[in-house]
Amino acid sequence: xxxxxxxxxxxxxxxxxxxxxxxxxxxxxxxxxxxxxxxxxxxxxxxxxxxxxxxxxxxxxxxxxxxxxxxxxxxxxxxxxxxxxxxxxxxxxxxxxxxxxxxxxxxxxxxxxxxxxxxxxxxxxxxxxxxxxxxxxxxxxxxxxxxxxxxxxxxxxxxxxxxxxxxxxxxxxxxxxxxxxxxxxxxxxxxxxxxxxxxxxxxxxxxxxxxxxxxxxxxxxxxxxxxxxxxxxxxxxxxxxxxxxxxxxxxxxxxxxxxxxxxxxxxxxxxxxxxxxxxxxxxxxxxxxxxxxxxxxxxxxxxxxxxxxxxxxxxxxxxxxxxxxxxxxxxxxxxxxxxxxxxxxxxxxxxxxxxxxxxxxxxxxxxxxxxxxxxxxxxxxxxxxxxxxxxxxxxxxxxxxxxxxxxxxxxxxxxxxxxxxxxxxxxxxxxxxxxxxxxxxxxxxxxxxxxxxxxxxxxxx
Amino acid sequence: xxxxxxxxxxxxxxxxxxxxxxxxxxxxxxxxxxxxxxxxxxxxxxxxxxxxxxxxxxxxxxxxxxxxxxxxxxxxxxxxxxxxxxxxxxxxxxxxxxxxxxxxxxxxxxxxxxxxxxxxxxxxxxxxxxxxxxxxxxxxxxxxxxxxxxxxxxxxxxxxxxxxxxxxxxxxxxxxxxxxxxxxxxxxxxxxxxxxxxxxxxxxxxxxxxxxx
Numbered sequence: 085x086x087x088x089x090x091x092x093x094x095x096x097x098x099x100x101x102x103x104x105x106x107x108x109x110x111x112x113x114x115x116x117x118x119x120x121x122x123x124x125x126x127x128x129x130x131x132x133x134x135x136x137x138x139x140x141x142x143x144x145x146x147x148x149x150x151x152x153x154x155x156x157x158x159x160x161x162x163x164x165x166x167x168x169x170x171x172x173x174x175x176x177x178x179x180x181x182x183x184x185x186x187x188x189x190x191x192x193x194x195x196x197x198x199x200x201x202x203x204x205x206x207x208x209x210x211x212x213x214x215x216x217x218x219x220x221x222x223x224x225x226x227x228x229x230x231x232x233x234x235x236x237x238x239x240x241x242x243x244x245x246x247x248x249x250x251x252x253x254x255x256x257x258x259x260x261x262x263x264x265x266x267x268x269x270x271x272x273x274x275x276x277x278x279x280x281x282x283x284x285x286x287x288x289x290x291x292x293x294x295x296x297x298x299x300x301x302x303x304x305x306x307x308x309x310x311x312x313x314x315x316x317x318x319x320x321x322x323x324x325x326x327x328x329x330x331x332x333x334x335x336x337x338x339x340x341x342x343x344x345x346x347x348x349x350x351x352x353x354x355x356x357x358x359x360x361x362x363x364x365x366x367x368x369x370x371x372x373x374x375x376x377x378x379x380x381x382x383x384x385x386x387x388x389x390x391x392x393x394x395x396x397x398x399x400x401x402x403x404x405x406x407x408x409x410x411x412x413x414x415x416x417x418x419x420x421x422x423x424x425x426x427x428x429x430x431x432x433x434x435x436x437x438x439x440x441x442x443x444x445x446x447x448x449x450x451x452x453x454x455x456x457x458x459x460x461x462x463x464x465x466x467x468x469x470x471x472x473x474x475x476x477x478x479x480x481x482x483x484x485x486x487x488x489x490x491x492x493x494x495x496x497x498x499x500x501x502x503x504x505x506x507x508x509x510x511x512x513x514x515x516x517x518x519x520x521x522x523x524x525x526x527x528x529x530x531x532x533x534x535x536x537x538x539x540x541x542x543x544x545x
Numbered sequence: 546x547x548x549x550x551x552x553x554x555x556x557x558x559x560x561x562x563x564x565x566x567x568x569x570x571x572x573x574x575x576x577x578x579x580x581x582x583x584x585x586x587x588x589x590x591x592x593x594x595x596x597x598x599x600x601x602x603x604x605x606x607x608x609x610x611x612x613x614x615x616x617x618x619x620x621x622x623x624x625x626x627x628x629x630x631x632x633x634x635x636x637x638x639x640x641x642x643x644x645x646x647x648x649x650x651x652x653x654x655x656x657x658x659x660x661x662x663x664x665x666x667x668x669x670x671x672x673x674x675x676x677x678x679x680x681x682x683x684x685x686x687x688x689x690x691x692x693x694x695x696x697x698x699x700x701x702x703x704x705x706x707x708x709x710x711x712x713x714x715x716x717x718x719x720x721x722x723x724x725x726x727x728x729x730x731x732x733x734x735x736x737x738x739x740x741x742x743x744x745x746x747x748x749x750x751x752x753x754x755x756x757x758x
Binding site: 127137155158161221 | 615672692720
């Protein structure tokens with residue numbers, strides 16, 4: 085569901101905003117001060133509990149899932165026996181659980197809680213699920229991925245929903261805005277449906293005219309131009325990709341609230357075996373802005389991340405916290421250069437375990453580690469001509485049931501050049517390089533490298 | 546209880562509700578009713594369990610109600626019923642099954658004012674199931690306790706400022722199985738999908754009173 089949601093965000097937002105987003109070269113002023121928001125913590129808690137019971141009821145009565153057979157005894161046993169590492173599949177643990185957390189977070193936000201309050205909502209919802217709603221022992225990694233992933237996806241969804249919804253919209257426009265807003269902020273959308281007459285309540289997401297900016301591009305790949313021998317499967321690599329920048333990465337518009345500034349790079353790539361989602365989200369939790377000369381700006385911040393990367397048969401993901409800096413330089417004539425770098429802790433991640441064990445349900449290793457990233461982009465007259473992104477993950481694979489102890493180093497380099505062809509549309513060339521070296525017990529150290537170059541068409545807004 | 550007696554009881558319940566509506570006090574006619582902020586309630590009625598070999602019986606319950614929204618409220622109710630178990634039903638000897646449930650129900654009111662306040666409800670119950678055979682068996686058997694979904698609806702009729710009569714119908718959906726006692730390992734180690742599953746879905750009718758504050 086995250087895959088569908090993220091792929092739809094760029095299209096949906098632009099249709100809904102209808103030209104409200106200003107051009108990339110000009111950040112908008114900071115938003116006006118908002119009225120105090122009424123918080124309804126008890127209602128949020130009730131809705132989180134309701135979500136859990138709703139999901140459980142579906143799994144129990146429609147799905148007849150074995151783990152849904154719960155009772156007072158299973159709850160008591162879970163509290164008594166404590167935590168374990170969960171052995172569910174990669175997609176369940178790192179795609180589905182964050183979406184579940186997204187709903188918890190959405191419940192908090194929909195009831196006037198801020199980032200930290202809604203984060204508690206995600207943590208509480210996940211804790212309740214792990215302790216009460218499954219017969220199996222509670223899972224440490226599920227608690228982390230549901231909470232951290234839910235916070236990131238939930239805040240992004242909430243911010244986007246506030247851009248889409250408009251207080252004085254009427255008729256089909258209102259229907260469309262509310263529909264897209266409900267996809268982005270599910271619990272908030274349901275609450276608005278039940279309390280429709282209260283949509284002037286200042287605790288609800290406001291109109292898009294609050295001064296936030298949204299820039300980005302959508303990209304569709306053409307032919308594969310070159311690739312390394314290590315690739316498997318067919319030569320085709322259909323890919324849809326997007327980038328969304330909320331707020332100015334260099335801090336213009338920063339009001340001190342978490343995720344006033346965030347960036348989201350997504351890609352859905354088909355093949356060789358299944359669609360692979362790559363998604364890099366980072367949002368500023370705290371920071372300080374510095375004004376530079378000639379309209380330049382700088383931002384020093386602490387960021388929260390949730391990231392997936394997948395190309396061909398190589399995949400890695402995790403939740404992390406970093407510290408870093410972003411700068412925007414305005415150069416004559418109408419040239420903008422943005423650069424950023426971050427370094428931090430990857431709290432809990434996973435990478436595919438290509439050695440595999442026959443009969444083993446889980447084909448990935450759990451890890452903690454260090455993460456680093458650097459980005460560079462050059463734009464002129466609102467069109468981005470060049471971008472370079474580097475991601476690094478230094479993983480220490482956990483020696484826990486189902487995970488192979490070891491060490492890994494990942495380096496991912498993505499670059500592209502594009503030129504405008506007609507209005508906001510352009511064509512370009514993208515290259516991607518992924519290298520992974522590993523030391524797994526009891527195997528010999530080794531490495532894998534993949535390279536691919538693709539042509540693409542792009543729409544920038 | 547036979548089907549005929551159940552029908553009789555249903556008819557009596559309906560008649561009682563109709564009489565209550567007709568005899569609503571003058572005070573209730575003079576003032577608009579509303580969803581109470583807080584109530585204490587007691588009710589009693591009948592239950593019929595769907596699973597073959599399980600009969601019908603009496604139920605009773607007591608609890609509290611909190612208004613939580615414009616047209617919503619939360620009911621916390623402790624209810625209990627027992628029904629007969631026929632010889633051979635679920636592999637058991639003849640006896641009686643008792644089900645005690647701690648319910649947390651969300652009630653959604655269709656109207657917020659008026660003498661009659663109809664509502665739908667959705668909730669979950671923590672169910673404790675007991676079994677008492679007529680003749681003590683060689684091997685002790687019992688039902689596995691469960692958490693179950695509950696669906697239903699009802700209406701409150703305002704009699705006075707502090708008194709409502711409440712009529713409700715619920716469907717309590719317990720999926721469980723019978724196990725031999727004593728159990729040797731935690732219940733989570735038992736694969737429920739490998740069990741002979743019983744759908745102890747109880748259809749409950751109740752008539753009660755609510756004291757509002």
